[in-house]
């Protein structure tokens with residue numbers, strides 16, 4: 001691409017050196033710089049990308065985008081100084097890839113809990129309707145059934161644009177993106193033109209990064225205030241009317257707002273909800289009438305997720321019956337109140353709940369059919385928001401027996417994580433076991449036929465981060481193996 005054309009999208013403060021005629025790639029990491037490319041310097045949380053400009057030049061960068069003047073050999077390279085290089089990534093990458101989001105229906109899903117489930121439901125319904133859709137979020141980038149890993153729920157702006165470009169090139173009409181508050185604040189979505197913004201809920205999480213719930217909510221609001229860069233297309237904001245933050249979000253967008261809810265009046269409303277161990281039944285009121293729904297997704301929170309997804313697809317012209325026909329066939333989302341299929345006399349659920357609100361929802365989804373003990377394993381990550389830990393344990397206290405453990409301890413000690421959790425316990429029926437594998441085995445060892453066990457915190461993840469290393473880990477595999485050993489003489493299922 002002509003370099004003058006490419007950089008015309010940047011609000012440059014100063015330009016040093018001579019621009020090359022063309023550039024062929026963009027990089028934000030000096031280790032992946034290609035010949036004749038642009039390198040963008042990012043001030044990170046661990047290192048400063050400006051310190052790697054020389055390394056990038058040695059690997060072939062011809063343009064450096066930085067936030068300050070750099071001492072470089074300006075006979076070899078040009079340097080463009082901007083006030084915010086993080087934002088520059090999205091601007092350059094979207095231009096480089098030809099603004100791919102403008103040619104697709106872009107659906108962004110934000111909120112503390114439910115992003116992955118709503119995105120998964122949307123993706124599955126679209127696939128069922130034979131629409132070519134792609135999905136990116138916590139579980140990675142799903143393109144035509146192939147899953148690619150990603151380090152973040154919302155990837156950096158370069159990778160985001162690359163994924164949209166790839167989805168468009170492979171014929172996808174729709175792209176569903178999980179949008180994290182970090183992603184919004186750190187401009188990872190700069191240059192993405194969303195058509196639909198969905199808000200699930202706002203509850204306690206990530207206060208180590210955002211500071212206050214107000215700032216956390218404002219961060220989520222960026223998806224709604226930025227909706228509609230391309231004024232040629234209809235845009236839709238979809239909010240959960242049962243969540244107080246929705247009123248604030250409504251004020252942040254100039255586009256039509258659609259509501260869904262269970263308790264408050266809404267355009268899409270769930271009522272007469274019956275939670276069962278293998279399905280959820282309810283009635284959905286919609287602008288086209290009331291429809292009975294029976295879905296494989298478990299728990300009241302999945303009624304919210306189904307309502308959000310249905311609303312979004314309705315705004316895109318799909319009829320309610322065709323949406324619901326597909327909704328009813330969707331298998332449970334992996335790691336989201338996923339009931340493990342096994343021959344054991346206990347019910348094992350794997351869930352991603354790692355916030356107080358999600359724990360409350362996971363527990364309340366099984367209470368209607370609980371006949372015996374409920375064992376709840378709760379773990380929190382190290383080096384992250386400590387303030388939520390006691391509140392998570394407090395919510396978990398509703399269970400008959402609680403196992404306090406870790407999810408990704410990172411560099412923090414077991415003792416420090418467990419002592420924070422312990423402060424929130426409301427009863428003494430609990431154990432503290434830092435090692436997660438031992439904690440999972442303990443849950444099985446104290447279980448009896450008819451019990452329900454929820455393993456919360458890891459969900460779909462198949463690893464555990466201890467120190468800086470990722471180790472293979474699966475709550476489900478450990479639990480089923482331990483269960484087979486324990487119950488081998490009484491294999492009947494509850």
Ligand SMILES: CC(=O)N[C@H]1[C@@H](OP(=O)(O)OP(=O)(O)OC[C@H]2O[C@@H](n3ccc(=O)[nH]c3=O)[C@H](O)[C@@H]2O)O[C@H](CO)[C@@H](O)[C@@H]1O[C@H](C)C(=O)N[C@@H](C)C(=O)N[C@H](CCC(=O)O)C(=O)O
Pocket residue numbers: 028029030031041042043044045046047048049050052151152153154155156180181182183
């Ligand atoms: C705090 C945070 O958001 N950190 C993100 C950040 O990492 P960082 O600041 O440590 O980056 P860094 O290592 O200091 O590097 C700075 C720059 O120097 C460059 N560099 C570095 C080394 C080198 O040799 N050469 C070089 O050029 C790097 O490529 C980078 O551009 O940039 C990385 C690349 O984009 C992200 O993967 C990383 O997310 C980390 C893994 C993370 O844990 N983030 C969490 C807090 C997060 O973003 N979570 C949200 C929310 C999830 C949810 O809703 O629950 C998410 O969207 O994932």
